[in-house]
Amino acid sequence: xxAGRQAHAYLMLLPALALLVAFTxxxxxxxxxxxxxxTPKPNRPSVFVGLxxxxxxxxxxxxxxxxxxxxxxxxxxxPLSVGLALAMALWVNGKMMGRGLLRMxxxxxxxxxxxxxxxxxxxxxxxxxxxxxxxxxxxxLPSHNWLGDKSTALASITAVAVWKEAGFFxxxxxxxxxxxxPSLREAAAIEGAGRWFFFRRVLWPLLMPxxxxxxxxxxxxxxxMVDHVVVMTRGGPDNATSLLLYHLYExxxxxxxxxxxxAITVVLLGTLAAVALVQFFVLDKKAHY
Amino acid sequence: MSAIKLEGxxxxxxxxxxxxxxxxxxxxxxxxxxxxxxxCGKTTTLRLIAGLDTASVGRISINEIDVxxxxxxxxxxxxxxxxxxxxxHLSVADNIVFGLQVRKxxxxxxxxxxxxxxxxxxxxxxxxxxxxxxSGGQQQRVALARALVxxxxxxxxxxxxxxxxxxxxxxxxxxxxxxxKKLGLTVVYVTHDQTEAMSxxxxxxxxxxxxxxxxxxxxxxxxxxxxxxxxRFIGTPPMSVMxxxxxxxxxxxxxxxxxxxxxxxxxxxxxxxxDGNIPATVTDCEYLGADSLVRCQIGSEQITxxxxxxxxxxxxxxxxxxxxxxxxxxxxxxGLRV
Numbered sequence: 001x002x003a004g005r006q007a008h009a010y011l012m013l014l015p016a017l018a019l020l021v022a023f024t025x026x027x028x029x030x031x032x033x034x035x036x037x038x039t040p041k042p043n044r045p046s047v048f049v050g051l052x053x054x055x056x057x058x059x060x061x062x063x064x065x066x067x068x069x070x071x072x073x074x075x076x077x078x079p080l081s082v083g084l085a086l087a088m089a090l091w092v093n094g095k096m097m098g099r100g101l102l103r104m105x106x107x108x109x110x111x112x113x114x115x116x117x118x119x120x121x122x123x124x125x126x127x128x129x130x131x132x133x134x135x136x137x138x139x140x141l142p143s144h145n146w147l148g149d150k151s152t153a154l155a156s157i158t159a160v161a162v163w164k165e166a167g168f169f170x171x172x173x174x175x176x177x178x179x180x181x182p183s184l185r186e187a188a189a190i191e192g193a194g195r196w197f198f199f200r201r202v203l204w205p206l207l208m209p210x211x212x213x214x215x216x217x218x219x220x221x222x223x224x225m226v227d228h229v230v231v232m233t234r235g236g237p238d239n240a241t242s243l244l245l246y247h248l249y250e251x252x253x254x255x256x257x258x259x260x261x262x263a264i265t266v267v268l269l270g271t272l273a274a275v276a277l278v279q280f281f282v283l284d285k286k287a288h289y
Numbered sequence: 290m291s292a293i294k295l296e297g298x299x300x301x302x303x304x305x306x307x308x309x310x311x312x313x314x315x316x317x318x319x320x321x322x323x324x325x326x327x328x329c330g331k332t333t334t335l336r337l338i339a340g341l342d343t344a345s346v347g348r349i350s351i352n353e354i355d356v357x358x359x360x361x362x363x364x365x366x367x368x369x370x371x372x373x374x375x376x377x378h379l380s381v382a383d384n385i386v387f388g389l390q391v392r393k394x395x396x397x398x399x400x401x402x403x404x405x406x407x408x409x410x411x412x413x414x415x416x417x418x419x420x421x422x423x424s425g426g427q428q429q430r431v432a433l434a435r436a437l438v439x440x441x442x443x444x445x446x447x448x449x450x451x452x453x454x455x456x457x458x459x460x461x462x463x464x465x466x467x468x469x470k471k472l473g474l475t476v477v478y479v480t481h482d483q484t485e486a487m488s489x490x491x492x493x494x495x496x497x498x499x500x501x502x503x504x505x506x507x508x509x510x511x512x513x514x515x516x517x518x519x520x521r522f523i524g525t526p527p528m529s530v531m532x533x534x535x536x537x538x539x540x541x542x543x544x545x546x547x548x549x550x551x552x553x554x555x556x557x558x559x560x561x562x563x564d565g566n567i568p569a570t571v572t573d574c575e576y577l578g579a580d581s582l583v584r585c586q587i588g589s590e591q592i593t594x595x596x597x598x599x600x601x602x603x604x605x606x607x608x609x610x611x612x613x614x615x616x617x618x619x620x621x622x623x624g625l626r627v
Contacts, residue, residue, distance in 0.1 A: 186341050187374035190441070191388030192362025201387070205378045 002255035028269075043050075046259070063264065065239050066247035069104065073158055073243060074222035080162045082101035082214055083170030086207070090199075092170075109169040119144045121160045122147075125232075147233055150240040157241050160228050165221060169214045176210040178259035212283045216276050222273055244268055291353075292317040293338060293473040300333050305505030307333040308499045310346055315477060315492070317442070318354075318454065320469050323479045324485040325496035326522070330445060330542070331479045338477060339445050342365050345513050351443065353537075366443040367436035371451060373428045375420040378486065382407075382416040385435045392485075406438045426457045433465075437472070442467075446478045450485065461486055483523055487511070495519055516625035520555040526582060528555035531590035541588025543567050551619040557622055558613055561594035565611020571602045585610065 035053055041044040057063050092103050109117060125132040125146040133143060146156045180203070188198045226245040229235060235242035235250065242250075248268065251260030291314045299310035308330040315321045323331040335607045336342045337349065340361035349357045356364050367388075375384050388402040394402075407413050410430045420428055429449060436444050449465075450458045466489045469476050479488055484494050487507040495502045495510060495518075503515040514520040520528040531554050532539040536547055538554075544553060569585035569592065576598065583594045583602050589608075593609065602608065618627060 170400065181372060182369045183372050183374035184376060186361075187368070187370060187376075187435075188391075189341065189388070190361045190366070190368045191341065191391045192360075193387075193391045197391060201390075202376055202378075 014049055020167065031262045034259055035266045036177060037262075039257050039259040039260050048137050049259070057131060057267070060243065061108045062239055066235075066242045066244050069154055070223060070242070070244045071160070072154060074106075074219065076155075076158045077161045077222050078215065078218040079166065080158075081165040081266060082169055083210070084162065084166040085214065086173050088166065089171045089173035089177055090203075093174060105165045106170050108167065109164050110171075112164075114164065114225070114227035115231055116158065117164055118228035121163075121228070122232050123155075123157055130188055147241075149239060150237055153233055153240045157228055157232060160224055160232070161222075164228075169218070172210050172214055173207065176207050180206055183206075207269055208283075215283070216279050219275050219279070220272060223268060266283060290438060291315060292319075292479065294350045295334075295338075296348045296350075298334075298344045300330075300337060300582045301345045301450060304501050305354055307455055308337070311493060313501065313504065315475065317475050317490040318473050320466065320476045320478065321492045321494060322490035323494045323496060324478065324483060324486040325481065325502075328498075329483060329496040330499040331481075331494075331496050333449055333499075334494075335477060335479045338364075339366065339368055352509060356438050361605065365441050366445055367439045369436045369442045369447065369449045371448040373420075373432040373452075375428060375431055377420050380417050380419060381423070381431050381434075384420070385438050387435065388439050389589050391558060402438050402440070403452060406434045409437065410434050418539055423453075425452055428460070429453060429461065433468075438469075440475070440494040443475045443477070445477060448480055449478075450483070451480070457483075465489065467516070468523060483525070487523075487567075488549060495522065497522075498521055513626070514555070514618060515626050517555070517620045520618060526558055526593055526595075528557050529561075529592040530555045531587070531592060538587050539589050541590070543587055544615055545617055547617070547619050551627050552622045553620045553624070554590065555618045555620065556616050558593040560593035560616035561610055561612050562610050563594060563600075564608060565609050567610040567611050569605055569608055571606045571608055573604065574602045583608070 037046045038049045088106050128147040146152050165279045227245045233241040235246050251257050293315040295313040297310040300308040320398050325331045337344050370612045384482050386403050389399045406493040450461050482623050503519050569587045572586050573584040580595050580598045585592050620625050
């Protein structure tokens with residue numbers, strides 16, 4: 001009878017399990033296996049090559065450049081988008097006219113597809129008649145090709161990512177702020193605590209769980225976002241905006257080097273998992289739930 | 290000497306009047322209870338005194354200093370919130386010294402005052418716990434400790450006992466009153482529970498619909514309600530209110546001695562006895578242990594008698610009521626005492 005129940009349970013789980021295995025777990029394992037194999041060619045099937053793919057990664061200057069770009073991209077987008085999100089949430093949490101409208105306005109970038117966002121920003125950055133150019137020209141600033149110049153291209157796509165992400169993170173902060181009892185603020189006001197003291201001693205610690213959640217998401221997004229690179233720069237100029245995932249996409253689907261692409265994927269996923277685990281286990285101890 | 294004085298103080302939220310312009314004087318070292326049903330304006334009054342809301346009209350002074358527009362922290366008072374408002378991430382000790390840290394007290398002073406207030410309220414063993422590790426009663430004591438550690442002479446309390454069980458509430462009532470006397474505090478205490486008001490207050494401020502109905506000692510208010518509202522609100526059960534036509538109880542031939550122009554009379558249930566000559570019909574008899582409540586009908590009006598617990602009366606039975614003439618309180622058309 002118990003065995004019957006077990007079988008019944010597994011039958012119920014089967015549809016979801018089959019989909020997960022077919023499209024998530026099997027590909028993950030297959031990627032790991034592929035990273036130790038050579039890329040199959042029409043006249044030469046895939047063979048085991050050990051760590052050869054990883055070795056060529058170490059020798060690949062574009063991989064290192066993409067990694068460096070991605071680290072700078074992460075280092076800028078994470079604190080900027082999280083900080084901006086917190087500031088906006090604190091602002092629209094107050095009592096003011098048109099608060100609902102303001103919240104919606106901040107959330108809009110999140111609703112827009114990244115492809116659309118990238119195209120809007122592409123217009124902003126366009127040389128000679130783009131929005132930035134026109135505003136700059138009005139103040140008599142010299143013309144600048146934001147996306148075409150190696151020194152500003154990465155910063156330009158970073159700005160797009162921050163703009164896109166901050167509104168999304170704001171919603172989480174806003175929800176957390178709404179969950180904090182207003183009598184805490186009043187109790188602090190009776191004691192004469194200023195805004196900064198109250199933020200530092202009460203709000204920030206109480207927002208810590210949200211901050212951890214948002215940080216984990218921000219880190220993952222920093223290594224996952226690639227749509228705007230495809231639309232705006234295609235990794236150029238001279239790989240100045242090539243992020244890891246974009247490099248991976250080029251290796252895998254433009255150069256069709258399956259084994260090498262699998263190796264990059266494994267490294268990327270391993271790094272992300274490590275960062276997320278550190279965040280959860282180290283920061284978690286400092287959070288009050 | 291008056292600690293707190295409200296002169297013509299009122300509060301409006303748009304078209305909604307939370308508190309009509311009112312005058313109120315609270316003596317230093319007194320225990321004043323703001324009493325009334327929910328929505329009567331008692332919490333609004335407290336928040337105006339605290340400075341958490343600003344008065345629409347009028348003038349508030351504390352210790353003879355005008356504080357109408359002063360921020361809460363400049364009013365020299367402390368407050369205990371209904372929800373306790375403890376900081377959930379801070380330990381008991383850190384919660385208590387929060388205000389001292391704001392005011393940048395020295396470490397020495399912080400720890401001195403902390404240990405004094407911890408021992409005053411018997412919280413020594415709980416100093417390192419988080420609020421979530423405390424029972425409701427313990428949280429309440431911590432909130433009280435946080436209010437007392439400031440050593441301000443005025444303490445405002447917004448229904449501080451409403452989240453405790455009946456037993457604990459009674460103990461805390463006595464303890465609060467004892468603390469207030471010991472420390473010479475001026476306490477302004479909001480509650481909807483008249484037992485709390487009657488048992489603790491020096492002065493009861495009875496509010497209804499944003500207006501002060503009556504101010505007086507608990508004994509005064511019980512013995513001489515100033516309005517029909519006070520008559521119907523104070524006492525468990527409250528006074529029986531009966532309409533009169535001229536000198537007769539409505540719908541009956543029972544004459545009562547009233548002063549013109551009376552439209553309603555009210556009688557305390559404990560003043561009604563069943564050994565008289567006023568005929569009434571029993572509609573209900575409720576047994577409460579020590580005593581019973583016998584609800585009777587005279588003409589079209591209802592009257593309740595509180596009698597010894599063991600007596601039993603059947604529904605529909607005729608009884609003969611009596612009450613002393615001085616037990617009859619008369620109210621005019623506007624509901625005010627005649």
